[in-house]
Amino acid sequence: MRAAFFMRVGRRRVYTLSMLQRLKKPDPLIVLIILAVIIAVLAPARGNFAEIFGKLTNVAIAVLFFLYGARLSTQEALNGLKHWRLHLTILAFTFVVYPLIGIALRPLTAVVSHDMYLGILFLTLVPSTVQSSVAFTSIAKGNVAGAIVSASASNLVGVIITPLLVMLLMGTGGGIHIDTSVFGEIALLLLAPFVLGQLSRRWIGKIAQSKATKVVDRGSIAMVVYSAFSKGVVDGIWASISMWELAFLVGFAAAFVAFMLWLTKKVSQKLGFSRADIIAIEFCGSKKSLATGLPMASVIFSSGGASLGLLILPLMIYHQVQLMMCSWLAARYAQRSTP
Secondary structure (H helix, E strand, O other): OOOHHHHHHHHHHHHHHHHHHHHHHHOHHHHHHHHHHHHHHHHHOOOOHHHHHHHHHHHHHHHHHHHHHHHHHHHHHHHHHOOOOHHHHHHHHHHHHHHHHHHHHHHHHHHHOOOHHHHHHHHOOOOOOOOOHHHHHHHOOOOOOOOOOHHHHHHHHHHHHHHHHHHHOOOOOOOOOOOOHHHHHHHHHHHHHHHHHHHHHHHHHHHOOOOHHHHHHHHHHHHHHHHHHHHHHHOOOOOOOOHHHHHHHHHHHHHHHHHHHHHHHHHHHHOOOHHHHHHHHHHHHHOHHHHHHHHHHHHHOOOOOOOOOHHHHHHHHHHHHOOOOOOOOHHHHHOOOOO
């Protein structure tokens, strides 16, 4: 019995160390995004090529959500729904608390451009991450099963809620025209492929969970970034962004992530959740998904008045900052018994 116990502890330590080493390496997604931005600056998509590339990007997004659907275990999701208090708390942080904070941040227009503020507001409306939330929860010895279900539910629910929130909060007086046709586009490009993926999971579930999915995942996001930043270069948008605004966004993202980590922890403690659940709420409730947010932005703002590049820039910076800060916090939790 004692030997088996030490073997389990040893395996868990090896797993934790391997995850920490992996998180210390440069995030391949961030590297791809930086490369996409550089290529867009040096060789932006123009004319017919931009139009063709935009259509190919939509195809890549549809394939991505098809694989998301095929990868999510229906039975696992149904089993995990039993812990409804945990999931409702995380969803409340993602789609209620964040948007309210986004509205409260409107005075930021005194120090940054209006379009930049809209980008900050948009980042508060997107779903939580899946992969990093689950990874950090696992490292910190939290409720991994709960994190998987909550993060997956956040992305699934977000396909409907995020466009609604964007229409309500950004479509009125925000300088962005968004009509109800966006829901048809969302259903066709994101929801329909997801449902088809779920229906075909029996046959392609293993393929969807392979490394090939990561190629589509990262590739589609890089395509969205290249397309968005190319349009910004062609339209001359980036000349309006100062180094001060970029530095402000980095500092703001760090402060925002720190505040949300503190808030999710304190509220979940007050609600009487267990240590494992508190960790899951903290890591799932303080995240925003670049993987889901960028494809949504490309659909929602395809005919909007603001530059897509400016709208997604705060989310891109926030994503990288949250990875670095949560990596440190997860390692800290892994070394002690209380969050």
